[in-house]
Amino acid sequence: MNEFPFLTGNHPVMMRIQALIKKVTATDATVLIMGESGTGKELVARALHALSPRADGPFIPVNCGAIPAELLESEMFGHERGAFTGAIAARAGMFQLARGGTIFLDEVAEMSPVLQVKLLRVLQDHIIRPVGADRTIKVDVRIVAATNKDLRQEIKRNTFREDLFYRLDVIPIIMPSLRERRSDVPLLIEHFLEKQNRKRPDSPVQFTDDAIGLLWEYDWPGNVRELENLLERVIVLSEGPLLGVESLPGNTREFISGKRRPKPNFAESTLDLTSAVEWYETRLIEEALDRTKGNKQAAANLLGLKRTTLVAKLSRYVHRASQPGADLLVDLNTLGGFAS
Ligand SMILES: Nc1ncnc2c1ncn2[C@@H]1O[C@H](COP(=O)(O)OP(=O)(O)OP(=O)(O)O)[C@@H](O)[C@H]1O
Ligand SMILES: [Mg+2]
Incomplete structure (x- = not known):
């Protein structure tokens, strides 16, 4: 049973992340979540809070990239009355609002160098100083930060402080891109499909195996967010209960048809066109069977073939491979029985 229903994924990397979350929830250790856009960094931050002893306290997200640099300091630490033009009353900052809970510093790489120094002090001493104040305030807050930038690169470019990085990077969690955990695509589709179908109980939809096969192969530059948005769009525009490739x-x-275009390796194959094509086709089939652990229907989906066509090709190759001089052909027999 998945203890993290909100964090869909069975890929070993996701299982490791779930185990790590479980391990650190009891502590107040600072967590730094890294990963491409849309990989679920905020979801993990919320999970860290929801499963922690601070769950009854507030979860305060601060988007360091979206708040203008000159405002961010007072947003984070608050300000005294008259601290700057327009500060007509004293105001508490996010760190004070997050007391007893968790503050989520999103897009932390966007913080100005001046503010980075101030954040470093908070991490070291657990005290903040509101803008314009000569007093300091003790804060009881768990800090979780996230970024889609490579902070080590930012350090090299002198845009991120190395000492701050080490203070934040106590427990690093690196979210995998969706293309690095393709095996979770069907599970995520099921998850988002259920979510959408709950909104339309009278007209539930489902995807064909071909459509799921194609979504599996797509590279998802926008990761889970892109998948979620794509499914919502496709479902809203659907005209029947079954969503195929054409939807x-x-x-x-x-993208997929571009990926499927064969790129023959002339160095390894012969220039005789027929045998070169056969050589390449054999390897594609071998790769497809490998990826699908010998499941011919799934392999056929990957190859864009009907199952019967794939089976016919397989028996032809097995027959040819047993002929003398068929050294260019891979012995597909090793990839599981073709009788069925
Ligand atoms: N493992 C997952 N299971 C279910 N939903 C997920 C998962 N990962 C991400 N999502 C969903 O995908 C969307 C994007 O996730 P999130 O906002 O956490 O990404 P992010 O890494 O913070 O992205 P960005 O860097 O762009 O802010 C959200 O709607 C989230 O609920
Ligand atoms: Mg985010």
């Missing part, structure tokens, strides 16, 4: 956006389909 998917053109760019997704074009």
Whole structure:
């Protein structure tokens, strides 16, 4: 049973992340979540809070990239009355609002160098100083930060302080991109499909195996967010209960057909066209069977073939491979029985 229903994924990397979350929830250790956009960094931050002893306290997200630099300091630490033009009353900052809970510093790489120094002090001493104040305030807050930038690169470029990085990077969690955990795509589809179908109990939809196969192969530059948005769009525009390949956006389909275009390796194959094509086709089939652990229907989906066509090709190759001089052909027999 998945203890993290909100964090869909069975890929070993996701299982490791779930185990790590479980381990650190009891502590107040600072967590730094890294990963491409849309990989679930905020979801993990919320999980860290929700499963911690601070769950009854507030969860305060601060988007360091979205708040203008000159405002961020007072947003974070608050200000005294008259601290700057327009500060007509004293105001508490996010760190004070997050007391007893968790503050989530999102897009932390966007913080100005001046503010980075101030944050470093908070991490070291657990005290903040509101803008314009000569007093300091003790804060009881768990800090979780996230970024989609490579902070080590930012350090090299002198845009991120190395000492701050080490203070934040106590427990690093690196979110995998969706293309690095493709095996979770069907599970995520099921998850988002259920969510959408709950909104339309009278007209539930489902995807064909071909459509799921294609979504599996797509590279998802926008990761889980892109998948979630794509599914919502496709479902809202659906005209029947079954969503096939044709229901998917053109760019997704074009991406896959581009990927499927064969790129023969002339160095390894012969220049005789027929045997070169056969050589390449054999390797594609071998790769597809490998990826699908010998499941011919799934392999056929990956290859864009009907199952019967794949089976026919397989028996032809097995037959040829047993002929003398067929050294270019891979022995597909090793990839599981073809009788069925
Ligand atoms: N493992 C997952 N299971 C279910 N939903 C997920 C998962 N990962 C991400 N999502 C969903 O995908 C969307 C994007 O996730 P989130 O906002 O956490 O990404 P992010 O890494 O913070 O992105 P960005 O860097 O762009 O802010 C959200 O709607 C979130 O609920
Ligand atoms: Mg985010």
